[in-house]
Amino acid sequence: MNVLFHIGRYFLLLKETFSRPERASVYARRTIEEMDLLGVKSLGIVALLSLFMGAVVTIQTKTNIDSPLIQAYIVGFAARQSTILEFSPTIISLILAGKVGSNIAAEIGSMRVKEQIDALDIMGVNSAGYLILPKIIASMLINPFLVMISMFLSIFGGYLAAIGTGIISGVDYLQGIQTGFIPYHVTYALIKTVVFAFVIATVSAYQGYYTRGGTREVGISSTRAVVYSNVVILIANYALTQILLI
């Protein structure tokens, strides 16, 4: 019953969030600010993770398929496929759920306990729309760019690891990343990213919006935002993979 209550309240909050904005120009400005806060400011961690993960995937693939029957370029192929299909869209989204999700829940939760959301409501502002809608739009617009940058950097990290350690040649790696490339896989990854961005923004905002109590509860909401966003992302990942790839 408790789960059904939260699901019901989540959809009611979404309904409120997507109702007509009071002043579109204010929302547009807030969306741009949120793109900077939620997206551009996450670029550093995304870049760092992607470079190292690409490098690790390349080294691990080589050490696990070290057989004379398997050609060296397969390492590049495997690194590219795992990056595009899973690492960049899913793992980066899980990381963003931790960074951005906790930020969203803490910000909105603090506003709730400091009565700032009540202040918005009393002024006649649709507080859900004003606070949450720009975050949803910003995440859905900026996260695909983050994931594309991640794809590039991860594959580049793999290349650096390949030539740096000498486990395979740069030529073999480059041949591998061009072998059997299916452009639809990038589309699939970007569809997943947009869905995950929606999940991160809305689940985290829900946790923050219904925070009750004080600073301790803001912390709890923030933790819940990360945990529930991750759970929903993993479930959605399975569902989308089945729908889009099979």
Next chain:
Amino acid sequence: MIEVKGLSKRFGGTQVLTDINAVFKKGTVNMIIGKSGSGKSVLAKCIVGLHRPDEGRVLYDGVSFHDMGPEEKREVRQRIGMLFQGSALFDSLTVLENVLFPLKMFASMPKSEMLDRAHTCLKRVNIVDKDHLYPAELSGGMQKRVGIARAIAMTPSYLFVDEPNSGLDPQTSIVIDDLIKELTEEFNTTTIVITHDMNSVMETGENILFIHQGRKWWQGSSEDLLASDNKELNEFIFAGSLMRKVRDNMRRD
């Protein structure tokens, strides 16, 4: 004018408010007083529409708030100004941006006029040259004054003030009380103040509502207050030694 008719509110199995009836007149500072947990904040939240009453109605100039459609409610809310206990200023906005906020959201006027209006409101509450400071950089008293400036930015018909003196020194409390009284007269607002502060009650309370155990226990003016023989009201008012001394002096005189 705001009328409360037969208002009751429960949270789960706990009855918080029972059959509250009250009239808050225009151009008057109305005060809701009572012990912590008596239900006065819940009453205020029911009046401003943050809580929906289980029974009863709140009428704004004769129209029931909870029966209004979303657009009508929004229009009424744009005529409400509220100062919260913790000021509830937006942390990420500067002083000027906080006061400009309701104007940007609802007012149909050029930007220069909005700026003029915001500066007028800030000047009215004696906040000058603090436009670019953030709420965290202000003292408690200044935050309250900026909160009042934001509340009056849209020239409200109804002004709600929740614990205006909490956390303030006595001198600043008097400044805030005077400001509330002056603004009520200036804008002819229906002002409702929720307070514990007996000095405020005695200085500015024109119509006082005492809430006890979720019920309206007593209503009257500040003059009636000291003369009342209501046991619970007297226990509340004369809990402090200062008020007891005032009473004793009055009796001696």
